[in-house]
Structure formats: C-alpha cells, structure tokens
Amino acid sequence: MHAAALTSPGRLWSATEVLSLPGPVPRVAGVYGWHFEEPPHPSLPSGRLLYVGIAPRHMTSRTSTQNLRKRVRYHFRGNAYGSTLRLTLGCLLGLELRRVGSSGKRMTFTKAGEAVLSEWMAEHARVCWLEHPEPWTVEADLISRLDLPLNLDQNRHNAFHPRLTEIRAQARQRAREMPVTT
Incomplete structure (x- = not known):
C-alpha cells in the first residue's frame, strides 16, 4: 500500500x-517521494521515484515541529546543509559545494x-506524499523494497550507492580544500 502510493x-x-500559499501539502507526519522528469545523473532513469524521505525524522518528543509541508517546502527552497536531497542533487549536477558561515562547518552550494x-x-x-502518523516505522521497509538510488541511509544494497557516496565525498573534500565563503 505505501509503496504503490509513492511509486x-x-x-x-x-x-x-507546493510553494504556493496555502499550498497542497498537509501539516502532518508522513512519507514523501521525489520523482524526476529528467534525472540528475545520466545513469539514472527518468520519470520515476528516485528518493523517499519522512517527516518528522523520528518522534523523540511530542513537541516535534517537523511535518510534510515544512519538509517538502524546505527541499524545494532550502539549502544543502539542511537537506540531504539537495546535497545529493547538487553534487550529481556538478554544483560547487562550499564551506560557509563563520565556523566553516556548514556546506552549501x-x-x-x-x-x-x-x-x-x-x-x-515532482513530489508526492502519504500521510502516516509514524513514518519512521515504514521508511526502512520502503528503502529495502524499492529501487531508490538517491537514498543513502539504509540503502547499501542499491547499485548506485557506491557511486553516489563517492560523488558526495569528492564534493566535500573539494569544499574542505577551498576557503570558507559567505
């Protein structure tokens, strides 16, 4: 049921x-899936689900403010420091990752x-979502059952995992070798 709603x-x-107001994404917990009409890397397929995420990450307290709306909107307009999806896409697209801020510990494009x-x-x-009160209980199952080449966590079995890991590591290494920028 969960997989079909996303695939x-x-x-x-x-x-x-998604970014229009009030917007279609509900302010509830759930799972979201990212589809790409054009893939961010030539070895990836187009027009299908390539990544899933959840919001909130895990309910460690009853006061979590994360929800589908905040998370999906952030992926569309945030930065690589706060979005693994954006970090992955930017690295695959060849954007220059840089250390930013006063400490130089954050990395964005x-x-x-x-x-x-x-x-x-x-x-x-393009994105879709599925409301779920405890999305962390279904995330591992979805990643293990679906071919999600842009997910790294819990996804070592995916054929694209080593390549994506290498691309991201190289981008981080290049960023460490350059001066901090604003």
Whole structure:
C-alpha cells in the first residue's frame, strides 16, 4: 500500500504548486517521494521515484515541529546543509559545494548555486506524499523494497550507492580544500 502510493501516485506536485500559499501539502507526519522528469545523473532513469524521505525524522518528543509541508517546502527552497536531497542533487549536477558561515562547518552550494539547484528542481522534480502518523516505522521497509538510488541511509544494497557516496565525498573534500565563503 505505501509503496504503490509513492511509486504510482495519482498526482505529482511541482515546486510552484507546493510553494504556493496555502499550498497542497498537509501539516502532518508522513512519507514523501521525489520523482524526476529528467534525472540528475545520466545513469539514472527518468520519470520515476528516485528518493523517499519522512517527516518528522523520528518522534523523540511530542513537541516535534517537523511535518510534510515544512519538509517538502524546505527541499524545494532550502539549502544543502539542511537537506540531504539537495546535497545529493547538487553534487550529481556538478554544483560547487562550499564551506560557509563563520565556523566553516556548514556546506552549501552558496547562494548562487542553491538558486541554480532550486531552478533545476522547479523544472524537473515532482513530489508526492502519504500521510502516516509514524513514518519512521515504514521508511526502512520502503528503502529495502524499492529501487531508490538517491537514498543513502539504509540503502547499501542499491547499485548506485557506491557511486553516489563517492560523488558526495569528492564534493566535500573539494569544499574542505577551498576557503570558507559567505
């Protein structure tokens, strides 16, 4: 049931739709799936589910403020430091990852790079979701059963995992070798 709702959803939503106000994404816990009309890497398929995520990450307290709306919207307009999906997409697209901020510990694609990534996602990424009161209870099952090449956590069995791990590690290493930027 969960897998089919994400792999063959009745509707996929664009950045424009998701970021509109009030927006279609509910403010509840759940699982979201990302489909790409054009894949971010030539060895990946187009037009299908490539990544799943959950919100909240895990209910460690009853006061969690994460929900589907906040998380999905953040992926469309946030930065690589706060979004593993954005980090992965930017690295695959060859954007330059940089250390930012006063400590230099955060890594993003800088303002210009994040804008390029947001534009690419607006053109090629589509999202769907499934409400679920405890999404962390279904995440591992979905990752183990589905071919999700953009998920790294719990996904070592995926054929693209070693390549994606290498691409992200190389981007981080290059960022460490460059000066911190604003």
